Amino acid sequence: MRHQLSFTCEGDTLAATLDEAPGSTGLLIVSGGNEIRSGAHRGMAMLAARIAEAGYPVFRFDRxxxxxxxxxxxxxxxxxxxxxxxxxxxxxxAPQVARIVAFGNCDAGSALLLHQPLALDALILANPWTYDGEQADSTDEPALPPASAIRARYWSRLKDPASLLRLIKGEIDFRKLLRGLSALKQAPQPAVTDSLAYRLDSTLAELLCPVTILLAIGDRTAQAFIESCGPSLAYIEKNPCTIRIERLASTSHSFAGDDADWLAAQILTALAA
Known part of the structure; x- marks a missing residue:
């Protein structure tokens, strides 16, 4: 059963939704960008119902x-x-809940790292936001993907005879082509110590609770996270620890459509751990 409720935060009243279930492990969904708790196209509401049906209570809220x-x-x-x-x-x-796992996509995932320590038992971070000086949005992505992703994309196109034929026929927008090629000159730069990427990477290295990182590898925000925190991710994948990394061949920032099945399965795995 789904209930609407409210709670206070520093004198303000916040709205929340609880999807009831009997389990002693619960899922806290933190919304990304300026997204309301139901999510884009009610995606988080549907995810909550699905997780609750599997026996885990789910709590969502508007910050x-x-x-x-x-x-x-x-x-x-x-x-x-x-x-x-x-x-x-x-x-x-939900007083029967003894263990809380928090899930956040985009800057919600970043927030769960930035504001540690929190009274949480595990984290699920999807496509964490690493761009400085920009406000994440639940549907928009940065204007350009990171340079490493552009290099890979254009290299694959240069090897594709069909793409070369389209170029000869004038079917490719030269302005977009030049814009993309300009990014090839950008060498990967290490994150500076006051950057968001550096702070996220440093927190990850110090966390003691289990963490699951979910990456849609065709998503620009995920690509930027991979580029910014690449050495740490490579070390984690070669030396299994309390951090688990799962990658999906998708461009969907919010795991929409058929990707929702994969997202729910990963969350249920983390809840059952």
Missing amino acids: RGIGDSEGANGGFESSGPDIAAAVAAFREA
């Missing part, structure tokens, strides 16, 4: 200044108190 919640929207970098208050409200609304 301050979003959707039905009061207060000012300070973005994901100031959402630590919202998440902490949601964890406490979840435990109060």
Whole structure:
């Protein structure tokens, strides 16, 4: 059964939804960008119903200044108190829950890392946002993918006779081509110590709780995360620890359509661990 409820965070009233289930492990869904708790095209609401049907209670909420919640929207970098208050409200609304796993896509995943320590038992981070100076959005992506992704894309096209034929026939937009080729000159740069990518990477290295990282490898935000945190990811994959990395051959930033089955399966695996 689904219930609407509210809780307070630093004097503001926040709106939340609980999908009831008997399990002692619960899922906290943290929304990314300025997305309301139901998600784009009700994606998070449908995910919550699916997870609850499998026996795990699910708690979703609108952070301050979003959707039905009061207060000012300070973005994901100031959402630590919202998440902490949601964890406490979840435990109060579902007292049988002894273990809480939090899921966040895009900058919601970044927020779950940035605001550690939180009273959570495990994290599921999907396509974490690593761009500095930009506000993540639930549907929009950065104007260009990272240079490494562009290099791979154009190299594959240069080897494709059909693409060369389209170029000769004038069927390719030269402005887009030149824009993409300009990115090939960009050498990968190590993350500077005050950058978002560096802070996320540093937190990952120090976390003690289990973490699952989900990456849609055709998604620009995921590509940027892979480029920024590449050495750490390579080390993790060669030296299994408390961090699990799962990759999906998809361009869907929010795991829409058929990708929703894969996302739900990964979340259920983390909940059952």
